[in-house]
Amino acid sequence: MASRRPLLADEAWQNVCSRNGWGSITVAEPTGTVQVAVSMRKAPRVGARPCWFLNEDEVPLHISGARFRAVPFSYGPEAFGALSPQPTEPSGPPLPAVPQLQPEFAPHLRFTPQVMRRELESFQQLHRHCLRTNQALACATSISSPNLEWRLLLVASHYTPDATAAPTAAATAAGLPTSGAPAAAAEATGTPQQHAAAPKPLQAKACFDAYFLPYSPTLDVREGQCVWESWVKRRLKDSRTRGMDAAVKRWREERRLYPTDGLTGLPLAEPRVRIKSYSERAAAAAAAAAAAAATACGDGGGGGDGGCVGYSLYGSDVGDGGAGGVGGGGYGMHASLVEGVPADCSFQYIGRPWLVRGAAAAVREPITSDLLQADFLTECDCPAAACGKLWARRELCRLRSEGVQYCLEVQPLHMQAGRRDVGVFAGEYIPAGTLLMEYVGEWITEEEADARGQQYHDAGLHYMYDLQLMCAAPPPAATPAATPAATPAATPGSGGDLPVVVDATRLGNVARFLNHHCEAANVESVNVCSGGLYEAAMVICMRTTRHIRPGEQLLLNYVAHIKDEAQRAAIRANPSGQVACRCGAESCLRVVFPDLQQRMDSHTAGGGRRGGGAGASSAAAGGLGSLNPATDPPAGTGPDSPGSPAYVSAASDSQDGASQDARAREVEVECWRAEEEELKEGQRQQQQGDQRKELTAAAATTAAAAPPPRQPPPCCGTATCRQALWREAAVGVSERVDDAQRSGVVGGGASAGAAAGGGSDAAALLDRASGFKRRRLMLLAGRLSADEAPAAAEGQAHDTGAGGLRSGGDGSAGGTGDGGGDWGGKPEASSVAVVVPRAQAAAVAAQALAPATPAAAAHAVGLKQEVGGEEDEGEAGVEAIVISEDEDEDVDGCGAGAVYSSRQAAGQRDVTTGVTGATTPAGPTYALA
Ligand SMILES: C[S@@+](CC[C@H](N)C(=O)[O-])C[C@H]1O[C@@H](n2cnc3c(N)ncnc32)[C@H](O)[C@@H]1O
Numbered sequence: 001m002a003s004r005r006p007l008l009a010d011e012a013w014q015n016v017c018s019r020n021g022w023g024s025i026t027v028a029e030p031t032g033t034v035q036v037a038v039s040m041r042k043a044p045r046v047g048a049r050p051c052w053f054l055n056e057d058e059v060p061l062h063i064s065g066a067r068f069r070a071v072p073f074s075y076g077p078e079a080f081g082a083l084s085p086q087p088t089e090p091s092g093p094p095l096p097a098v099p100q101l102q103p104e105f106a107p108h109l110r111f112t113p114q115v116m117r118r119e120l121e122s123f124q125q126l127h128r129h130c131l132r133t134n135q136a137l138a139c140a141t142s143i144s145s146p147n148l149e150w151r152l153l154l155v156a157s158h159y160t161p162d163a164t165a166a167p168t169a170a171a172t173a174a175g176l177p178t179s180g181a182p183a184a185a186a187e188a189t190g191t192p193q194q195h196a197a198a199p200k201p202l203q204a205k206a207c208f209d210a211y212f213l214p215y216s217p218t219l220d221v222r223e224g225q226c227v228w229e230s231w232v233k234r235r236l237k238d239s240r241t242r243g244m245d246a247a248v249k250r251w252r253e254e255r256r257l258y259p260t261d262g263l264t265g266l267p268l269a270e271p272r273v274r275i276k277s278y279s280e281r282a283a284a285a286a287a288a289a290a291a292a293a294a295t296a297c298g299d300g301g302g303g304g305d306g307g308c309v310g311y312s313l314y315g316s317d318v319g320d321g322g323a324g325g326v327g328g329g330g331y332g333m334h335a336s337l338v339e340g341v342p343a344d345c346s347f348q349y350i351g352r353p354w355l356v357r358g359a360a361a362a363v364r365e366p367i368t369s370d371l372l373q374a375d376f377l378t379e380c381d382c383p384a385a386a387c388g389k390l391w392a393r394r395e396l397c398r399l400r401s402e403g404v405q406y407c408l409e410v411q412p413l414h415m416q417a418g419r420r421d422v423g424v425f426a427g428e429y430i431p432a433g434t435l436l437m438e439y440v441g442e443w444i445t446e447e448e449a450d451a452r453g454q455q456y457h458d459a460g461l462h463y464m465y466d467l468q469l470m471c472a473a474p475p476p477a478a479t480p481a482a483t484p485a486a487t488p489a490a491t492p493g494s495g496g497d498l499p500v501v502v503d504a505t506r507l508g509n510v511a512r513f514l515n516h517h518c519e520a521a522n523v524e525s526v527n528v529c530s531g532g533l534y535e536a537a538m539v540i541c542m543r544t545t546r547h548i549r550p551g552e553q554l555l556l557n558y559v560a561h562i563k564d565e566a567q568r569a570a571i572r573a574n575p576s577g578q579v580a581c582r583c584g585a586e587s588c589l590r591v592v593f594p595d596l597q598q599r600m601d602s603h604t605a606g607g608g609r610r611g612g613g614a615g616a617s618s619a620a621a622g623g624l625g626s627l628n629p630a631t632d633p634p635a636g637t638g639p640d641s642p643g644s645p646a647y648v649s650a651a652s653d654s655q656d657g658a659s660q661d662a663r664a665r666e667v668e669v670e671c672w673r674a675e676e677e678e679l680k681e682g683q684r685q686q687q688q689g690d691q692r693k694e695l696t697a698a699a700a701t702t703a704a705a706a707p708p709p710r711q712p713p714p715c716c717g718t719a720t721c722r723q724a725l726w727r728e729a730a731v732g733v734s735e736r737v738d739d740a741q742r743s744g745v746v747g748g749g750a751s752a753g754a755a756a757g758g759g760s761d762a763a764a765l766l767d768r769a770s771g772f773k774r775r776r777l778m779l780l781a782g783r784l785s786a787d788e789a790p791a792a793a794e795g796q797a798h799d800t801g802a803g804g805l806r807s808g809g810d811g812s813a814g815g816t817g818d819g820g821g822d823w824g825g826k827p828e829a830s831s832v833a834v835v836v837p838r839a840q841a842a843a844v845a846a847q848a849l850a851p852a853t854p855a856a857a858a859h860a861v862g863l864k865q866e867v868g869g870e871e872d873e874g875e876a877g878v879e880a881i882v883i884s885e886d887e888d889e890d891v892d893g894c895g896a897g898a899v900y901s902s903r904q905a906a907g908q909r910d911v912t913t914g915v916t917g918a919t920t921p922a923g924p925t926y927a928l929a
Pocket residue numbers: 311341416420421422423460461462463512513514515516517518579580581582583592619640
């Protein structure tokens with residue numbers, strides 16, 4: 001029965017575009033705005049040029065340390081080559097040169113304000129040019145991807161028809177404004193009315209405002225309407241009617257609804273896949289090492305499908321770190337689309353997979369738009385084994401819209417070729433036969449794959465997957481035009497213009513981290529036909545071959561297609577190719593990517609051009625990615641490169657097995673050393689954490705034993721009330737501290753705490769420090785533990801409750817945790833307070849946050865002055881910096897914004913712990929009272 005098929009995102013977007021007469025700019029998201037490819041082929045523009053820029057204010061350039069990436073706009077001639085010839089420029093002074101923006105995307109640029117500004121300047125220049133030449137193209141787009149949460153919305157706000165040119169038939173047909181000719185005529189005749197109707201001088205203004213919006217099906221679903229379409233509509237309406245401010249406000253509100261990673265601020269679009277940090281894993285390993293059970297699977301590497309799946313190096317990971325489970329420490333990361341494995345193990349977000357057309361790769365299209373939707377529910381004629389048929393295609397659809405269904409963990413394993421190697425582990429029980437994930441990547445042609453292959457080879461990266469065995473059902477003779485993918489070029493093994501390789505080097509998902517095992521693979525790849533009946537579009541999905549227990553590494557046999565025992569024996573005897581296999585299996589081929597081109601029979605599918613297997617289900621080799629040049633070995637010298645003595649290439653066949661083994665052992669030892677170092681570092685960090693906890697606990701105990709702080713009596717409202725007296729006394733504290741400092745009793749930092757605290761309670765202080773003049777006091781309260789803030793720790797916070805004053809305490813380390821009070825500070829056991837004269841505030845803060853955060857402290861003080869404005873002399877003349885654990889906490893209206901910017905300015909260093917953000921669990925932030 002023909003029911004109306006729901007529109008997919010891209011489709012919906014195309015509808016919106018075509019209805020509005022917009023060209024289409026497709027933008028790869030997510031948060032980091034990875035790349036923008038301008039596809040103007042559908043733009044009904046004649047004599048106009050695209051013109052747009054991003055409104056810097058509305059683009060969150062940097063959210064809580066998120067690793068955003070550049071916006072390398074594809075704006076080269078290729079992008080809009082299909083437009084009509086360039087219009088002739090009007091006479092007059094020479095126009096500024098139109099910037100030629102990068103036609104290729106540059107995935108390794110960081111999305112920094114500087115980069116952004118440069119890009120914006122380029123666009124603005126282009127925009128001005130367009131305005132001067134009276135050419136501007138209204139154009140808008142949103143990015144669209146089924147399983148990501150963020151959207152970049154470019155809102156059209158400007159279209160300027162060519163005032164001099166007569167409207168062309170094409171423009172009229174496209175429904176473009178055609179005021180140009182009448183306006184020109186009006187100018188000529190010069191009547192007042194006509195002059196009034198003449199176009200006003202053009203003002204440069206933004207064509208587009210861009211900002212990120214979270215995707216929310218639940219918010220956007222309207223019955224009978226396409227989710228995506230209504231979403232886009234609503235946003236456009238919002239921005240038109242309520243203005244951009246309202247839209248941005250709304251964006252901010254909506255953003256709060258979505259779970260984001262506490263550390264990075266990135267959306268957890270696929271919370272089921274989690275990337276474990278190395279130190280996290282190392283800590284888990286250290287803990288597990290103590291248990292005898294961990295050694296059972298340690299380094300034997302024998303494989304098998306018990307708990308000991310793995311190989312010599314990787315095998316130990318199953319035992320020691322694999323069972324970490326999800327939801328433990330560390331930080332979650334959206335792993336569905338990550339890019340590269342840089343040396344520092346900081347995974348990058350990257351956009352969705354693209355279909356790359358042509359070697360220049362100037363035009364990239366989302367792969368789902370035309371490949372997935374058509375006849376999706378129609379059975380194809382492919383052999384079931386080849387394409388997975390309907391079930392697999394449904395699963396694919398689900399994967400694309402909902403993401404990975406099972407908990408997976410990406411864990412670092414060890415150092416390899418100068419960077420950390422990772423593997424994928426099950427975070428929960430996964431039944432056999434589960435279609436786990438799609439092998440996501442750029443779809444590129446054979447030609448493009450060959451072009452990239454050398455770079456990848458040099459870099460020692462292997463993330464290309466051959467799709468050699470296309471879904472090659474012969475197309476019916478009558479429909480070749482409608483099914484371009486089924487042209488003769490689709491013949492298995494030939495590729496032509498078709499994408500035949502999925503390259504996950506730069507764009508990929510968690511599937512790219514699956515490691516190889518010659519014997520004990522528990523995952524297999526299946527081809528899923530993602531197109532219509534006769535489309536030869538194939539994607540690769542990963543399916544479990546047996547039940548998988550939590551903690552097991554997911555392993556794929558990259559060379560499963562090499563079934564012929566003679567061939568396998570030949571490879572084993574002479575393992576040329578790329579990457580020495582460490583699976584340790586008895587039947588190991590000794591090389592992960594055999595050099596099939598040279599070793600295999602010519603009839604072997606795929607030929608292994610890219611160093612990898614061929615056939616329908618084989619990973620191939622190659623890669624560019626984000627290598628760290630400082631740590632990666634030069635081409636041909638890395639342990640995995642064929643030129644190295646360890647792994648024999650065709651050129652070094654003569655090397656005997658013994659020297660290979662020796663070198664392999666050396667490499668292994670190097671890897672282990674590096675890993676050991678990391679492990680120690682992890683242990684050190686853990687120890688520090690433990691010490692901190694102990695101190696905190698000790699402080700809490702002391703605090704519990706200490707007499708309760710004196711509370712002010714209730715105020716009766718009269719002038720002589722005791723509370724009022726108390727307030728007066730509180731004022732005295734600050735004065736006294738100041739004077740004490742002058743007289744050498746109170747210094748900054750430690751002495752401030754000691755003198756102010758000195759074993760006394762607040763009342764005693766009041767008694768001791770009377771008669772001082774100055775009325776300024778700085779106070780820090782929060783999570784400063786004794787070892788990080790020795791000076792601060794000496795003072796113990798006491799909230800008198802009167803006038804919000806917390807004075808120095810009894811000198812015990814840690815603090816009593818009574819630092820809440822009316823400044824919004826959150827009471828907690830490790831709270832401490834430092835009472836210092838204002839003049840010393842910066843010094844004390846710096847000292848408290850030593851050794852490495854003087855800038856942060858200074859900034860904190862400065863910010864107080866800036867944000868707080870006038871010094872608050874009202875309530876007992878106290879000013880304060882409150883360090884709050886709650887990021888959302890709005891302390892006296894300063895709010896998270898202040899927190900955020902402070903953090904940024906402090907170099908993302910957690911001022912309360914003095915630990916850099918990258919290693920701090922979702923840490924406290926500070927706000928200002
Ligand atoms: C598709 S990637 C797998 C993910 C990879 N471990 C990473 O960290 O990105 C293939 C690469 O993993 C490593 N690898 C996978 N299986 C291996 C094995 N059995 N022995 C040695 N290295 C292996 C090799 O470096 C290979 O180039």
